[in-house]
Amino acid sequence: MTRGRRLHPALSGVLGILVLVLLWEGYKLIGPEKGWLVGKTRVLPRASDLAMPHVSTMISRLFEPTVGASTPPLWQTVLKAAIKSLGIAGVGWAVGTIIGLTLAMLMQRFVTARSAILPWVVLSQTVPLIAIAPLVRRWGAQLHLGSLQWHDWMSVSFIASYLAFFPVAIGALRGLASPAAAHTDLMRVYGASNWQVLRSLRFPAAVPYLLPALRLGAASAVIGTVVAEVSIGLRGGIGRMIIEYAQAASADPAKPWAPIGAAVLIGLVAASVVGLLGWCLRDYQRGENNA
Amino acid sequence: MIARALRLALPPLLLGILSLGLWEIAVKALHIKPFVLPAPSTIWAQFVKHFDNIVKGAVGTGRNALIGVLVGAALAILLAIFASLVRVVADMSAPIVAAASVVPIVALAPVLYTMFGADKQTGRWLVAAVSVYVPVYLNTLKGLRRAQPIHRDLFRANAASGWQVTRHLTLPGALPYVATGIKIGTALAVINALIAEYFGGPVGGLGKSITSSAASSNYPLAWAYVLGAVLLGMFAYLIGAAIERLASPRGAG
Amino acid sequence: MTTTSSDSAATAVSVRGLRRVFPVRGRPDVVALDGIDLDVAPGEFVSLIGPSGCGKSTLMRLVADLDDPTTGTIAVFGKTPRRARLDHDFGVAFQQSALLPWRTVSRNIALPLELAKVDSGEVKRRIGELLDMVGLSQFGDHYPDQLSGGMQQRVAIARSLAERPKLLLMDEPFGALDEMTRERMQTELARIAGESGAAVILVTHSIPEAAFLSDRVVVMSPRPGRIVDVVDVGLGDQKERTEDLREASGFFEAVKRIREALHGVEGAAPKAAEQR
Numbered sequence: 081m082t083r084g085r086r087l088h089p090a091l092s093g094v095l096g097i098l099v100l101v102l103l104w105e106g107y108k109l110i111g112p113e114k115g116w117l118v119g120k121t122r123v124l125p126r127a128s129d130l131a132m133p134h135v136s137t138m139i140s141r142l143f144e145p146t147v148g149a150s151t152p153p154l155w156q157t158v159l160k161a162a163i164k165s166l167g168i169a170g171v172g173w174a175v176g177t178i179i180g181l182t183l184a185m186l187m188q189r190f191v192t193a194r195s196a197i198l199p200w201v202v203l204s205q206t207v208p209l210i211a212i213a214p215l216v217r218r219w220g221a222q223l224h225l226g227s228l229q230w231h232d233w234m235s236v237s238f239i240a241s242y243l244a245f246f247p248v249a250i251g252a253l254r255g256l257a258s259p260a261a262a263h264t265d266l267m268r269v270y271g272a273s274n275w276q277v278l279r280s281l282r283f284p285a286a287v288p289y290l291l292p293a294l295r296l297g298a299a300s301a302v303i304g305t306v307v308a309e310v311s312i313g314l315r316g317g318i319g320r321m322i323i324e325y326a327q328a329a330s331a332d333p334a335k336p337w338a339p340i341g342a343a344v345l346i347g348l349v350a351a352s353v354v355g356l357l358g359w360c361l362r363d364y365q366r367g368e369n370n371a
Numbered sequence: 372m373i374a375r376a377l378r379l380a381l382p383p384l385l386l387g388i389l390s391l392g393l394w395e396i397a398v399k400a401l402h403i404k405p406f407v408l409p410a411p412s413t414i415w416a417q418f419v420k421h422f423d424n425i426v427k428g429a430v431g432t433g434r435n436a437l438i439g440v441l442v443g444a445a446l447a448i449l450l451a452i453f454a455s456l457v458r459v460v461a462d463m464s465a466p467i468v469a470a471a472s473v474v475p476i477v478a479l480a481p482v483l484y485t486m487f488g489a490d491k492q493t494g495r496w497l498v499a500a501v502s503v504y505v506p507v508y509l510n511t512l513k514g515l516r517r518a519q520p521i522h523r524d525l526f527r528a529n530a531a532s533g534w535q536v537t538r539h540l541t542l543p544g545a546l547p548y549v550a551t552g553i554k555i556g557t558a559l560a561v562i563n564a565l566i567a568e569y570f571g572g573p574v575g576g577l578g579k580s581i582t583s584s585a586a587s588s589n590y591p592l593a594w595a596y597v598l599g600a601v602l603l604g605m606f607a608y609l610i611g612a613a614i615e616r617l618a619s620p621r622g623a624g
Numbered sequence: 625m626t627t628t629s630s631d632s633a634a635t636a637v638s639v640r641g642l643r644r645v646f647p648v649r650g651r652p653d654v655v656a657l658d659g660i661d662l663d664v665a666p667g668e669f670v671s672l673i674g675p676s677g678c679g680k681s682t683l684m685r686l687v688a689d690l691d692d693p694t695t696g697t698i699a700v701f702g703k704t705p706r707r708a709r710l711d712h713d714f715g716v717a718f719q720q721s722a723l724l725p726w727r728t729v730s731r732n733i734a735l736p737l738e739l740a741k742v743d744s745g746e747v748k749r750r751i752g753e754l755l756d757m758v759g760l761s762q763f764g765d766h767y768p769d770q771l772s773g774g775m776q777q778r779v780a781i782a783r784s785l786a787e788r789p790k791l792l793l794m795d796e797p798f799g800a801l802d803e804m805t806r807e808r809m810q811t812e813l814a815r816i817a818g819e820s821g822a823a824v825i826l827v828t829h830s831i832p833e834a835a836f837l838s839d840r841v842v843v844m845s846p847r848p849g850r851i852v853d854v855v856d857v858g859l860g861d862q863k864e865r866t867e868d869l870r871e872a873s874g875f876f877e878a879v880k881r882i883r884e885a886l887h888g889v890e891g892a893a894p895k896a897a898e899q900r
Contacts, residue, residue: 093466125486196382262722299473326481347473
């Protein structure tokens with residue numbers, strides 16, 4: 081592992097982004113103003129500045145005031161919304177991870193629970209809970225748990241957790257079941273309790289399966305948050321902002337790209353957090369390498 | 372064989388029936404208002420009553436998803452083959468694809484509507500296509516890189532060209548991975564085609580119908596459309612699973 | 625380790641009329657073991673040898689309480705295998721070293737002690753002793769994937785000895801090693817077994833390995849798994865089993881006798897296979 085080789089992916093990544101930008105600007109240069117229609121279907125986009133603003137316009141728009149002269153620059157407004165959405169997604173991810181791990185432990189321990197629950201876990205993801213986001217919000221409004229008041233952002237987190245729990249449950253189940261027979265035999269010989277087997281063997285062995293699952297879960301939580309913000313109509317987050325700015329795009333075409341960029345950023349931050357977790361748990365990702 | 376299938380299906384079926392029963396009883400016994408949660412029987416009644424509209428909506432959303440799958444998967448497979456042959460392409464696209472896999476693609480819907488026109492479905496196709504593209508590309512690339520060294524040596528010893536190796540060794544070996552990618556992508560395409568409708572565009576799909584019935588406080592109808600979406604999602608999942616099964620090596624099914 | 629002084633405790637392992645049948649769906653049951661009687665004295669080194677399918681691994685798993693007999697009894701130091709397992713009376717080693725890849729060598733060896741809640745000072749002291757015993761003092765902080773196969777297997781042996789068991793159960797522990805490493809490991813095992821004074825049951829399919837290490841070699845036949853012969857090797861005390869022994873005439877004599885006992889078995893094996 082030389083320094084040069086490590087630099088390579090980052091460099092090629094920058095190159096990749098550059099190619100995207102070139103494609104965008106190149107199409108703007110030669111693409112038809114009104115796009116290209118085959119029959120009634122438009123297969124090529126309109127190349128006008130209104131539909132496809134210049135990349136430079138998108139970037140410079142970030143440093144102009146959000147609405148009027150006295151408002152903070154756009155990037156600040158968008159960043160604030162991004163942090164809020166990231167927080168909501170984080171709560172959803174944490175709750176989803178806890179639920180997913182609990183389900184996986186239950187399914188790993190009890191065969192009946194596994195055969196009864198697993199098909200429903202798989203099926204649950206064909207149910208677009210996002211679709212019932214407006215209904216989830218109504219449930220929340222009906223809830224009165226003592227002094228705890230249900231806020232709309234909790235509905236968003238709830239939906240995010242529903243999307244996040246699935247990959248965690250499946251990944252954790254595979255991971256918890258991954259130790260070789262020799263390892264479980266060994267634990268049995270040592271007379272280890274169920275809890276000891278879980279802590280000393282199954283959880284550490286599950287780490288390599290769990291990390292990709294957690295990353296998928298984080299991505300799902302972010303997607304769930306952005307979409308649920310839209311369908312619930314929660315203000316202040318990135319999802320709602322994308323819609324609002326897109327509606328005003330005819331007057332300010334570069335503006336909607338700012339929250340979209342922020343959504344990309346949230347996804348990347350979420351993935352990096354899991355990456356960091358993976359780095360902390362790197363000892364648990366060693367191969368067995370039996371000669 | 373039948374007894375085995377029954378034993379596999381029985382626990383989840385029992386759990387499902389039990390949950391539905393509890394739901395029905397809870398709604399009836401606790402006098403839960405329909406705007407909070409309608410009883411399964413109420414939803415079913417609405418589903419039957421508006422069956423034609425639900426099917427129409429499902430066909431509309433399903434068509435968008437299908438076009439997305441076809442375009443996205445075709446593009447993903449071609450580019451994955453290209454990337455497996457030309458290292459630079461793989462390196463250059465890796466960070467972009469990695470980013471695309473953690474990013475809410477559906478957030479692109481509003482600007483796509485602007486680019487292609489808000490009265491056109493093209494934006495939704497693209498959202499579905501991009502969501503399919505990511506898992507198919509990643510899985511195909513993984514599959515293409517999995518060829519056993521011993522097989523590679525065999526082809527090398529026989530002086531096979533790069534394309535011959537791809538055609539006879541890597542592609543057949545990658546097929547199960549491609550299928551897995553398509554299975555994941557199909558489910559994603561349906562959900563993304565559905566929620567792209569929340570972000571604007573023409574009416575007629577299931578997503579628009581859910582939001583418009585919810586907005587007019589007709590919750591049982593909204594739930595009936597949700598049931599339609601569930602069935603569409605299950606249908607897509609079954610097709611995806613069938614593709615995966617067909618492509619899986621014998622015995623691994 | 626055991627404080628009982630009853631007659632049955634005079635043997636390390638005592639097996640009587642053991643039978644193990646595996647039911648197979650849609651086919652006749654497989655009789656893995658039938659009519660097995662076997663005694664292993666304290667400190668004795670016994671090898672189980674035979675072609676694949678003779679049930680030698682099954683027998684070891686039954687003694688280790690990793691499986692339950694269909695009929696028959698097993699006593700380990702006069703107790704049921706389950707009791708002996710819960711009392712940590714024996715250690716095990718498998719063909720795969722089965723080290724936990726995320727634990728260092730030291731912490732792998734410490735695992736059984738940690739699970740038995742031995743206090744940490746004692747664990748530390750014991751790890752030092754065991755690392756010395758298997759000659760890996762320099763490697764305590766290494767991870768398994770940084771070791772060669774032979775070294776990994778030595779760690780596994782150290783781990784099996786962690787709780788000073790009076791019985792070691794080993795299932796082809798050197799099966800995955802190359803011939804050179806294998807011979808060196810056998811010499812080391814002979815020394816370690818001598819030093820610890822533990823009885824050993826070793827499952828192997830290597831005739832020289834059985835001859836070199838064992839006091840007695842139990843020759844088994846497949847379908848159903850039975851004991852066909854017990855060869856007394858008796859090449860002397862474990863401490864005398866050094867590299868020189870491999871050149872000694874007594875060793876060749878033992879190899880020959882085990883091979884002859886096995887040849888009777890192998891002649892019968894194909895016929896049995898055809899009947900399936």
